[in-house]
Structure formats: structure tokens, C-alpha cells
Amino acid sequence: MSRLVVISNRVSAPTGEGGAGAQGGLAVALGAALREYRGLWFGWSGHRTDEFTGHIELQRAHGVTTATIDLEDQDVDEYYNGYANRTLWPLFHYRIDLAEYDRSFDSGYQRVNERFAETVTPLIDQDDLVWVHDYHLIPLGAELRARGLKNRIGFFLHIPWPPGRLLVSLPDHQKLVRSLLAYDLIGFQTREWLEAFRDYVVRELGGNLDADGTLHVGDRTVHVAAYPIGIDYDDFMEASRSPLAHQACNRLRESAADRKVIIGVDRLDYSKGLQERFTGYQRFLENNPDRHGELFMLQIAPPTREEVSTYEEIRDNLDGLSGRINGAFAEIDWVPVRYVNQGYDRASLAGFYRAAQIALITPLRDGMNLVAKEYVAAQDPDDPGVLILSRFAGAALQLKDALLVNPYSADEVSDAIKTALEMPREERIRRWRSMMESVRDEDVVKWRHDFVAALEGARIREPEPPPEGK
Numbered sequence: 001m002s003r004l005v006v007i008s009n010r011v012s013a014p015t016g017e018g019g020a021g022a023q024g025g026l027a028v029a030l031g032a033a034l035r036e037y038r039g040l041w042f043g044w045s046g047h048r049t050d051e052f053t054g055h056i057e058l059q060r061a062h063g064v065t066t067a068t069i070d071l072e073d074q075d076v077d078e079y080y081n082g083y084a085n086r087t088l089w090p091l092f093h094y095r096i097d098l099a100e101y102d103r104s105f106d107s108g109y110q111r112v113n114e115r116f117a118e119t120v121t122p123l124i125d126q127d128d129l130v131w132v133h134d135y136h137l138i139p140l141g142a143e144l145r146a147r148g149l150k151n152r153i154g155f156f157l158h159i160p161w162p163p164g165r166l167l168v169s170l171p172d173h174q175k176l177v178r179s180l181l182a183y184d185l186i187g188f189q190t191r192e193w194l195e196a197f198r199d200y201v202v203r204e205l206g207g208n209l210d211a212d213g214t215l216h217v218g219d220r221t222v223h224v225a226a227y228p229i230g231i232d233y234d235d236f237m238e239a240s241r242s243p244l245a246h247q248a249c250n251r252l253r254e255s256a257a258d259r260k261v262i263i264g265v266d267r268l269d270y271s272k273g274l275q276e277r278f279t280g281y282q283r284f285l286e287n288n289p290d291r292h293g294e295l296f297m298l299q300i301a302p303p304t305r306e307e308v309s310t311y312e313e314i315r316d317n318l319d320g321l322s323g324r325i326n327g328a329f330a331e332i333d334w335v336p337v338r339y340v341n342q343g344y345d346r347a348s349l350a351g352f353y354r355a356a357q358i359a360l361i362t363p364l365r366d367g368m369n370l371v372a373k374e375y376v377a378a379q380d381p382d383d384p385g386v387l388i389l390s391r392f393a394g395a396a397l398q399l400k401d402a403l404l405v406n407p408y409s410a411d412e413v414s415d416a417i418k419t420a421l422e423m424p425r426e427e428r429i430r431r432w433r434s435m436m437e438s439v440r441d442e443d444v445v446k447w448r449h450d451f452v453a454a455l456e457g458a459r460i461r462e463p464e465p466p467p468e469g470k
């Protein structure tokens with residue numbers, strides 16, 4: 001079996017039981033993916049340095065070797081806060097109103113991708129499979145090829161791929177997409193985004209599509225497919241049986257004092273639809289005065305990407321909105337919203353999910369949303385809770401027995417909360433069983449196996465002929 005070299009912007013040393021809090025789904029999933037392969041995980045340390053040196057910090061923990069580099073201030077500002085999170089993230093989440101275009105972001109993004117390529121190339125052996133992740137590193141494959149790498153290299157996009165009519169608003173969109181053609185395999189979370197990518201390549205780059213889904217553009221052949229990511233099922237189930245999970249579950253139940261709990265767990269990101277969710281809950285409280293005091297909403301929302309101004313704004317807006325809802329509806333012995341800006345480890349989250357009768361997960365657009373799958377996995381089979389899920393999350397394509405809602409519609413969210421509260425136990429069990437089957441069977445192990453098997457099957461590149469005249 002070839003060694004797996006995983007490259008992503010965010011690297012998080014696997015922590016063993018429970019997992020560290022608030023690191024996002026990519027880090028959680030890749031930690032799990034690498035444990036089996038005992039591979040190498042390369043990326044940014046998350047730290048800044050005065051001057052980029054290319055020094056690699058190596059660490060071994062729980063069977064995974066991580067290799068990280070520090071980046072300069074300018075790199076972080078232009079590449080991570082800039083092109084990745086001010087330009088690509090909003091654009092790929094269909095928010096062209098929030099996307100910022102700045103030439104310095106563009107050059108910083110390219111520079112950091114070159115730095116990644118330069119630093120990681122000496123760590124890669126001839127037989128390694130190389131797997132690059134996410135929108136931070138789209139040009140990395142081309143940079144690795146430029147340094148002579150002939151290995152099979154795959155790319156997986158964790159976020160949506162936007163429709164062509166939105167993508168063309170990106171200056172130099174063709175250059176960015178062409179750089180993806182250096183990979184042998186490109187994976188997306190869902191068929192919708194796979195199709196949007198293929199359409200773009202056919203229309204804008206004159207590509208041809210084979211019946212088996214292979215794309216040909218000029219002399220390049222690229223395999224493209226959808227591989228929906230899942231949770232680390234076995235690990236999560238173990239965490240959910242741990243003393244930490246039991247303590248967390250009891251703590252929430254005791255403090256709820258027989259009230260029903262509606263839970264949401266999301267990074268504090270505008271793509272997660274938190275403002276719209278709060279408004280939907282507010283609509284429910286307005287429409288159902290008889291239910292006040294019977295339930296409350298617990299929103300766990302650890303801050304993220306705090307140096308990007310849109311993220312500061314959403315924090316201010318939510319502080320205001322949660323305060324207004326509580327101001328309008330609270331009574332001396334009841335507060336309708338518990339809004340918590342801190343992250344928790346996965347075992348504690350598992351306990352909170354179990355204590356909650358409803359999960360309200362309503363992103364406006366989301367690559368997958370692993371929290372939705374974790375909520376399902378944490379339920380009591382004899383008395384499961386109800387998942388209310390946005391139809392615009394990748395997870396909605398698998399979790400069809402959730403109550404699927406349009407997150408922009410406060411009325412739909414409000415109605416779904418009412419339906420969930422009134423749902424008979426038999427129906428909750430039937431829906432939960434069907435969702436649990438998908439969560440268990442389409443887990444992170446299957447995701448990794450399917451992607452790696454397809455990458456292994458991709459053609460090895462022939463050595464390039466020597467330049468003419470030599």
C-alpha cells in the first residue's frame with residue numbers, strides 16, 4: 001500500500017479521545033483518514049513568523065506524522081484571510097456580494113502555494129499518493145508538477161463549487177480552474193457541484209466529457225467524481241459513550257429542567273445561516289405563545305476567521321439579535337436563547353446532542369455539514385431527536401429523512417420546529433433509523449477508501465520526454 005501524503009491548509013495533531021474543540025470538519029475528517037494510513041499530513045501550523053524560512057516542524061501523535069510550516073504576516077493576510085476567505089469562500093458559497101477582489105490577495109495566494117510546493121516536495125517519495133485539500137490550495141498540484149512530481153495527485157474540494165455564471169465574476173477564473181487540471185482526480189462533496197464543475201470546463205475551457213465522467217481538456221485527462229464526506233463513525237460512537245459525554249449530557253439535562261432543547265453547533269460563519277436561524281426561531285416564538293417556557297434554543301458558535309471583517313460583523317449582529325429575542329420574550333424563570341461563543345471537544349458535543357430533542361442546522365450553503373451527521377449518531381435509538389436541516393447543505397442529499405427546510409424562510413423554520421415538537425415517537429424512530437444507516441455506512445472510512453482507491457486507479461504519468469535537441 002502506498003503511503004498517503006495529505007496536504008491541507010489546516011493541520012491539527014490528532015488528540016486521541018474526543019478530539020480538540022472547534023477545529024472544523026476538515027481537520028476532524030483528515031485526522032481520522034490518516035490514522036489508518038499512518039501517513040504524512042503537511043500544512044500551515046496556524047502560527048506566524050517574522051520571515052518565512054521554510055522550517056518544517058515534525059510531530060508524531062497517534063500514528064500520524066504532521067509536518068507544519070509557519071507563514072509570514074503578509075502571507076496570512078493575503079492568502080488565508082485574503083484570497084481564501086475574502087474571495088473564494090464567499091464566492092463558492094454563492095455570496096458574490098461579499099467577495100472581495102484584490103490583486104495583492106491573488107499574488108499572496110500564488111506565493112503561498114509555491115511555498116507549500118517548495119517545502120513539501122522533498123518530503124514526497126516516488127510511490128506516495130498525494131492528496132491535496134480544499135480551496136486554499138487549488139494551484140498546488142500545478143506547482144508540484146512544475147517541480148517534477150510524477151506521483152498520482154488528487155484534490156478534494158470540501159466546499160460547494162459555484163455555478164459558472166457566478167464563477168465568471170472572479171478575475172482570472174480560467175487560470176484558477178486550469179490549474180486544477182494538473183490533478184489526476186478531483187473530488188466534490190455532491191453531484192450538484194460535480195456537475196457545475198464539469199459544465200464550466202466544457203463551456204469555458206472547451207473540455208470534453210466521456211460517458212464514464214472523465215474530462216479531457218487539451219492533452220490533459222482528469223477523473224472527476226462526487227465523494228460525500230462522513231463522520232468518523234466508530235471514533236464518534238466511542239466518544240459518545242465516554243464519561244465526558246455522559247457528564248455533558250447530564251449537565252445540559254439538569255440545567256434544562258424538563259424543558260426541550262433545540263441545539264445548533266456551528267463556527268460563527270455567515271454561511272451557516274445563524275441570523276436567519278435566530279429569526280426563524282423568533283417567528284416560532286411569535287406564532288406559538290403557548291409554547292413559551294417549554295423549550296429553549298442552545299446555539300454553540302465558536303468564533304472563526306476573526307481577522308476578516310465580515311466575520312466581525314456577523315458576531316456583532318448575532319449578539320444584538322440574541323439579546324433582542326431574549327429581551328422580547330424572556331421571563332424571570334425562562335430565557336429563550338442560550339448563545340455560547342466557545343468551542344467544545346467532540347465528546348462533550350456528543351453529550352449535548354443527546355440531551356437535545358431537536359437540532360436546528362440551517363446553513364445557507366454548506367459543503368457537507370458534519371454536525372448534522374454527528375447529531376444523528378448521538379441519538380438514543382429508543383427516543384431519538386428530530387433533525388431540522390437546510391436543503392442547501394451537502395448533507396441534505398443523504399439525510400433525506402430530516403425535516404428539510406429553506407433556511408431563508410422564517411416561516412418554514414418556524415413550522416419545522418412545531419412539527420418536530422409534535423412528531424410522534426414512531427415517526428422519529430423511523431426517520432432516525434433511515435438517517436443512521438447513511439451516517440454509519442457512508443462514514444469517513446468509506447470516503448477515504450473510495451477516494452484513495454480511485455486515485456490509485458488513476459494513470460501513472462509517463463516521464464516527460466527530454467526537451468528537444470537533448
Ligand SMILES: O=P(O)(O)OC[C@H]1O[C@H](O[C@H]2O[C@H](CO)[C@@H](O)[C@H](O)[C@H]2O)[C@H](O)[C@@H](O)[C@@H]1O
Pocket residue numbers: 010023024025026027029134158159229304305366367368369370
Ligand atoms: O480552517 P478554518 O478556516 O478554521 O475553517 C474550518 C473548515 O471549514 C470548512 O469546512 C468544510 O469541510 C467540512 C468537511 O468536509 C464540510 O463538512 C463543511 O461543510 C465545509 O465547510 C473548510 O472547507 C475547511 O477547509 C476548514 O478547515
Ligand SMILES: O=c1ccn([C@@H]2O[C@H](COP(=O)(O)OP(=O)(O)O)[C@@H](O)[C@H]2O)c(=O)[nH]1
Pocket residue numbers: 019020021022023024025026028265266267300302342343344345346349368369370371372374
Ligand atoms: O465547538 C465545536 C464546534 C464544532 N466542532 C466540530 O467541528 C466540526 C464542524 O464540521 P462541519 O462539517 O459541520 O462544519 P465546518 O466547520 O467544517 O464548516 C464537527 O466535527 C464538530 O464536531 C467541535 O469539535 N467543537
